[in-house]
Amino acid sequence: MQLSKNKKYQYLFFSILSIFIIFNGGNSNLFIQLNFILISLFFLYCLKDKNYNLHLKNFYVNNKKSIFLYIIFLSYLFFQIIPLPINILKFFSPEKYKFILMMGDSYSSISFSPSNSFFQILNFFTLLLVVFILKMIFYTERHKYRFYFYLSLAGFISSIIAVLFYLNGNPDFLFFKNSYYNKASTGFFINRTVSAVFLLFCLISSLELLKSFEKTKKKDNFFFKIYIRLFVIFITIGIITSFSRIGNFLLLITILYYLFNEIFFEKKKNFSFKIIILLIIFFDLIIIGFYFGRSEIIDRFYFLKEDFTSISGEVSGTSRFDLIKFGFLELKNFIFFGYGSGGFENLFKLKFINSASQFANHVHADIFEFLGEFGLIGFLLIIFSVIKFFFDKQSYNLINLLMITFSITILFFDFSLHIPIIQILLIIFLSLNYQIIRLN
Numbered sequence: 001m002q003l004s005k006n007k008k009y010q011y012l013f014f015s016i017l018s019i020f021i022i023f024n025g026g027n028s029n030l031f032i033q034l035n036f037i038l039i040s041l042f043f044l045y046c047l048k049d050k051n052y053n054l055h056l057k058n059f060y061v062n063n064k065k066s067i068f069l070y071i072i073f074l075s076y077l078f079f080q081i082i083p084l085p086i087n088i089l090k091f092f093s094p095e096k097y098k099f100i101l102m103m104g105d106s107y108s109s110i111s112f113s114p115s116n117s118f119f120q121i122l123n124f125f126t127l128l129l130v131v132f133i134l135k136m137i138f139y140t141e142r143h144k145y146r147f148y149f150y151l152s153l154a155g156f157i158s159s160i161i162a163v164l165f166y167l168n169g170n171p172d173f174l175f176f177k178n179s180y181y182n183k184a185s186t187g188f189f190i191n192r193t194v195s196a197v198f199l200l201f202c203l204i205s206s207l208e209l210l211k212s213f214e215k216t217k218k219k220d221n222f223f224f225k226i227y228i229r230l231f232v233i234f235i236t237i238g239i240i241t242s243f244s245r246i247g248n249f250l251l252l253i254t255i256l257y258y259l260f261n262e263i264f265f266e267k268k269k270n271f272s273f274k275i276i277i278l279l280i281i282f283f284d285l286i287i288i289g290f291y292f293g294r295s296e297i298i299d300r301f302y303f304l305k306e307d308f309t310s311i312s313g314e315v316s317g318t319s320r321f322d323l324i325k326f327g328f329l330e331l332k333n334f335i336f337f338g339y340g341s342g343g344f345e346n347l348f349k350l351k352f353i354n355s356a357s358q359f360a361n362h363v364h365a366d367i368f369e370f371l372g373e374f375g376l377i378g379f380l381l382i383i384f385s386v387i388k389f390f391f392d393k394q395s396y397n398l399i400n401l402l403m404i405t406f407s408i409t410i411l412f413f414d415f416s417l418h419i420p421i422i423q424i425l426l427i428i429f430l431s432l433n434y435q436i437i438r439l440n
Contacts, residue, residue: 009137014150022188025421029119036122043129052136059135066388073381077121080340081114083107095333111340112347120341134431144432148205155202156231159238162187185241196247197416199239201425206232246414261398327363338375362415399433
């Protein structure tokens, strides 16, 4: 069977995404470089096609302001790593200036980790190229659902591997470093919450496919529906056995969103899809209630249970809220120009109380880490550019609302939005639901 041009390009894009997924979501400087190289080469390959070139030009014409804002943001990140004379650095970062005076250097950048900041520039440039690629090669409803099927399949495979590892004590295997969570499913990812959030994107893709199949009623979809329902079962098990409280909380929110949307907002009632949603809920409760014990049903959604005890008082440990408080308190020292993308780890080592034997590379609240890294100026630049990209001139559907809910929850209670594959999936979902897509 000969593949169409669109399928060839889209399958190649899926192959690149698969590399991101397998290698811990691209979450290291080495893999950020690999991500950038692969996406850049693929982008140049897409430019060779005249039709795709026209799609890109059309997108550029309609989104000049947002692209310009994002390019200013990238330029601002580059400015953060340029070595400045210390008398100039004193204006942009008085706090960094104090450290440089003690070291006796004549030049220094705003960033506390220029090398990490450089790789983050590559990462954010990669995100822009991903948006361009999406606008070039995904331009019909059929293309969108092709991506959903890919991600559903990827979630199914990831869940099987994660659960198999979990049932064997989650050991380290080759380049998969799972032993830190020996009683949870993590699969391709080092962190269980990142794994759960990734699988949530896969679950949404599967549910969107099932909704589409039930609406079209094509005979060709009979076996596809069976496959997708099987995928949903394993993806759900993968999320549950991650035992990530945030992941399971977002799973509950996702199911409730779909259930309420089906009951109250859908004009054409889809009885079969409603039954599938209810079965997921009961299936979820049965697994947790009977296999893991009734207490786990409530406990896994209570993701702030242990952390609220440490909100008051001084920062004294490395619990979630200790790190959040530290990140929040440091904002006043870097309010306008930040401490550079990827600079939190060095800042933590320099300033955290009793930090000689302690280590943290994330705040555990992305909102405070992004504000700290970019400063108010950089943060506003990226927020305005994203709003212009994705939330201007579009209607708010279920996917939009879910993405906003995911983003807000993670921004305040986790660091998953710093992981490249999560960033990429977020902008893909927003891009594919950005505007009315042609039906053919």
